[in-house]
Structure formats: structure tokens, C-alpha cells
Amino acid sequence: MPIRDAATVLVLRRDDKGPSVLMGMRGAAAAFMPSKFVFPGGAVDPGDAQVALARPLDPVCRHRLQLEAGLSPEAIAAAALRELAEETGLLIGQPGSAPCPWPGHAAAGLVPDAAPLVYLFRAITPPGRPRRFDAHFFVTDATAIAGDPDDFSAACDELSHLHWVPLAQVRQLDLPFITEVVLAELAELIDGLPADRPLPRPDTVPFFDNRGPAPVFRQIA
Template identity: 55%
Template sequence: MPETRTPDKSAIRHAATVIVLRDRETHPKILMGQRGARAAFMPNKFVFPGGAVDAGDAKVPLAGALPALCATRLAEDARAATPHALAVAAIRELWEETGLVLGASGAWPDDVPDDWQGFAARGYLPSAAGLQFVFRALTPPGRPRRFDARFFLVDAEDIANDPDDFSAASDELSHLQWVSLRDARAFDMPFITEVVLSEIQARATDKAPPASIPFFKNNDEESLFLRLRGVPMSG
């Protein structure tokens, strides 16, 4: 019989997280939800929608590509993850966890993957044109799950459906709500979410993609706070 391998829970998985920003020029708010008490990763914490990249994400078509500057920043020190797959994962996780559609009207060119059936049934193809890559963080060693997470910012105006309608959301996040940036720190959230919030607050009214991206890199030897400027990894 072939050897059965137990999944390596310590392996680092690529992940994408989406920060939806609303009313950015008046009273900025962000969309957050609470993870379940039994969740293996960050139980009970308030977080942004997001999750791991799936193998099929690289094959999902996009109606609109990522901004070129964001794609360049994503490619730096990226190893196996492609900007396309990361963008698709961000859109998919936003859809699954909130029911919000980041997409453009259109028909799928091929068979629709199972994860995208509900999305496609509404007449949309995913679009990454409104995503901005704004932050990257690597989960420190010793955690039950480790992720190399890319954080994307998107304006609520780019959401194709009603931003207050969470009826199609899965049960992975509860208490989905729009939280004022000013009041967000009163919620019980992970440390890295607080760090990302500071970055969002600093650029809440700036709609241009950032020139460089903060990278909180925790490896087995040390923790580094770097800036990504779009230099591809050699080798």
C-alpha cells in the first residue's frame, strides 16, 4: 500500500486577505468579522476576510487584471505564489466569507469551478482591477498555522453587489460589520491586524497604489520589517 502522509501543519501556506474600505473621504469604515471559538487559527478574533490560496486559483480567469505596480510588488520574494493566484484567492475568500462580489459582468469561458458557482450564477467574473497590494506578513514560528499573507485594499465602490448584504456569506466569520477606522482598535484583534490598521489609517484617503510595501517577515532566525519594491527573487 502507498504510504499515507499526514499534512504538515507547520508548513507555510500562501494566503490573501482583503480590507474593504468604505466612505474613505468622510468617515472611513472597514469590513470585519469574528472567527469562531473553535477555529484552529486566531479563535474569537476580529479579522478581515481572507484565507489560504487554493491550487485551482491560478487557473481562474480574471475580467480585470491587477494594477501592474501591485503585480510587480507581489512578485518580489514570492517563490511559488503568482500575483494572479493571490488576487483570485483574495476575491474568492471575500465572496465565501462575506457574500460580496468583486467582479465584472461577464460569462465564464470554461466550466465554473465549484467554489465559484454562486459567484458565476450572479453573472460575474472575478476582477482584480480594484485591488491594491498594501501589506505582507509571515506568521511567526510556533503557531498552529503559518501563512505568508498578502493584504489587499479595495474600495467599497468597487463591490458589484450591495455592500450591506451578507446573506450569501458562509459561517466562517460571524458578526460581519462595517467598523469605523477610528473605533476599530476597541475590537479584540490579532497583533498583525492592528499593524495593518495603522498602515490603512495612514493612507485612507490615498487612492494610488503604494510605492513600496511593508513586509513583516518572521522566519526561524529573526523577525524583520522590510519594504518590498518589486525586485524579483533570484534563483
């Protein structure tokens, strides 16, 4: 079974109520992870590589993506921003005149912005699953959203029950195993971080590599 490149975004809100993360539930009839709560994300489309970005990825994040990914880092970052817009209606972009093929950004006069994305995790779906992805997980702060972070009116119907889940309560949801692992990495990344400080890059990016006959866990430096 082919392994498709994919991108996922953890949007983190930090306020006086504590940190929370945006999640939604996949449909019961979905072929991949039905009825599970997940982050916005999906497969990279061929057109993602042609989308102009207002600002590039952080150089270290870009380098880590480029080390092993078969696609360009820009295509993966663009896919993350597109999936966020499609599945939640939330936009991350900068005002600009560069043409954007995505309806939400075009209507708002925004050019997708990769600068707020922090590369957090990579995982390849194990063999034997109905679909397999080489998934790249990014985290971004909710302050990067252009507009109301509680307005999901422009979301498609791929995810239901979109809401901000306090990190302290998120494990009460029905989560895929890899989602729990990524949440643990996020909790470690922001442990002790004041809410007014920007999100740091992790020292390394954990990678669950399931391409070979046996799973390998390593770090992308």
C-alpha cells in the same frame, strides 16, 4: 510546520460618516486566531491559479507580489476575491462570459476582477503558532462591490458578526496584533484622501518576514 500562501482583503467604505472597514469574528473553536475580529481572507487553493480574471492587477502591485511570492500574483489575487465571496457573500467582478467555478460569481454572471485590489501589506506568521501563513493583504474600495455592500446573506459561517466598523472605533475590538499593524498602514494610506478619490498605491509594501531565525521588517519597493 509548512507556511501556506494566503490572501486577505480590507474592504473600505468611505462616505459622509467617515471611513469604515468590513470585519468579522472568527469562531471560538477556530485553530487560528479564535474569537478575534479579522478581515475576510484565507489560504490560496490550488484551483485559484486557473481562474480567469476580468481585469489584471495593477502592474506595480503585480510586480511587488511577483518579487518574492512563490505563487503567481494572479493566483493570490484570485484567492483574495474568492475568500471575500465565500466569507461575506460580497462579489467583485465584471459582467462576462468566461466560466467561473465560484458559485456566487457564476450565478451573478460575473468574472472576478483583480483591478480594484491594491497591495498593502505582507506578513509571515512567526514560528510556534498552530498554523503559519505567508499572508498578502489587499485593500479595495467598497464601490467595487457588485450589489448591496450590506447584504451578507450568501456568506458562509466562517466569520460571524460581519459589519462595517468605523476606523475611529476599530481598535475597541479584540484584534490580532498583525491586524492592528495593517490597520495603521491603511489609516496612513488614506490620511487626507478625499472620499471621491481612488485609493492610491502605497510607496512601498511593508513586509514582516519570519522565515529565518530572527524576524526581519523590510519594505517591498
